[in-house]
Amino acid sequence: MKLIDAHCHLQSSRLSENIDQTIKNANSAGVEYMVCCATCEQDWLDVQNLSLEHDFVIPCYGIHPWYMDNISFEWENKLADLLRTEKTRLKNNFLPGIGEAGLDFAIKVPNRPLQEKIFTDQLILAKELELPISIHIRKAWDLFINILKKIGDLPAQGLIHSYSGSADMIPIFEKYGFYISFSDSITRPNARKPIKALEIVSENRMLIETDSPDILPSMPLHQEKNAINKPENLVFIANIASQIKKIPVKEFVVKTYNNGVRLFNISGQ
Numbered sequence: 170m171k172l173i174d175a176h177c178h179l180q181s182s183r184l185s186e187n188i189d190q191t192i193k194n195a196n197s198a199g200v201e202y203m204v205c206c207a208t209c210e211q212d213w214l215d216v217q218n219l220s221l222e223h224d225f226v227i228p229c230y231g232i233h234p235w236y237m238d239n240i241s242f243e244w245e246n247k248l249a250d251l252l253r254t255e256k257t258r259l260k261n262n263f264l265p266g267i268g269e270a271g272l273d274f275a276i277k278v279p280n281r282p283l284q285e286k287i288f289t290d291q292l293i294l295a296k297e298l299e300l301p302i303s304i305h306i307r308k309a310w311d312l313f314i315n316i317l318k319k320i321g322d323l324p325a326q327g328l329i330h331s332y333s334g335s336a337d338m339i340p341i342f343e344k345y346g347f348y349i350s351f352s353d354s355i356t357r358p359n360a361r362k363p364i365k366a367l368e369i370v371s372e373n374r375m376l377i378e379t380d381s382p383d384i385l386p387s388m389p390l391h392q393e394k395n396a397i398n399k400p401e402n403l404v405f406i407a408n409i410a411s412q413i414k415k416i417p418v419k420e421f422v423v424k425t426y427n428n429g430v431r432l433f434n435i436s437g438q
């Protein structure tokens with residue numbers, strides 16, 4: 170089985186201590202590519218270094234809605250320059266992405282105008298540079314759709330990570346060219362929404378992800394204290410998701426793999 174972890178954070182300090190072993194275990198479990206999303210300017214270099222060291226780490230650079238406080242005055246130019254350089258460096262392998270970017274109104278004190286501005290700027294960059302974008306949305310779906318209406322189609326499309334919206338919106342996002350990525354949240358007690366969404370998503374639009382080190386799987390093996398999520402757990406998510414989708418797991422994995430190859434324009438596959 171060959172899998173693509175469509176969204177994770179290998180640069181996280183919670184993974185860095187054993188990162189070589191973590192990557193080895195992921196590869197052994199069949200995780201062939203890992204899409205590693207930055208969260209703020211301070212971790213762009215760490216993500217780039219991981220991608221320089223491992224040619225199967227697909228880097229994404231951006232500003233996450235939780236980490237807007239330390240944003241620099243020139244963040245947008247810095248991001249555009251980095252993305253242009255990375256697009257050239259990786260052109261024979263795959264496309265780098267933008268992200269993790271988005272809107273999160275579920276956090277305690279969301280700075281809504283700032284979130285909207287920074288997210289819109291990153292969508293415009295995705296459009297201009299023709300790069301895919303990895304999107305995080307919580308409790309801000311109406312605003313997200315309004316922003317999309319203003320910006321229009323993105324030439325390199327993107328994915329909505331750990332989808333938590335309603336199933337009704339899936340056709341809208343598919344029409345905009347988005348892929349819908351499912352995490353272990355499909356196994357959680359309040360999983361009704363993502364399960365319904367997975368049931369109706371088109372087979373050529375679905376992806377799977379771990380969001381490592383976050384969204385720890387609910388499997389009994391990982392109930393110990395301080396456990397962290399790792400890309401190798403993608404196999405567990407693939408199994409549960411294939412059952413929900415009522416597709417044999419091998420077939421499900423091939424479909425999600427091919428979707429990831431298409432989105433990130435992975436060559437030689």
Ligand SMILES: [Zn+2]
Nearest residue numbers: 176206269380
């Ligand atoms: Zn994430």
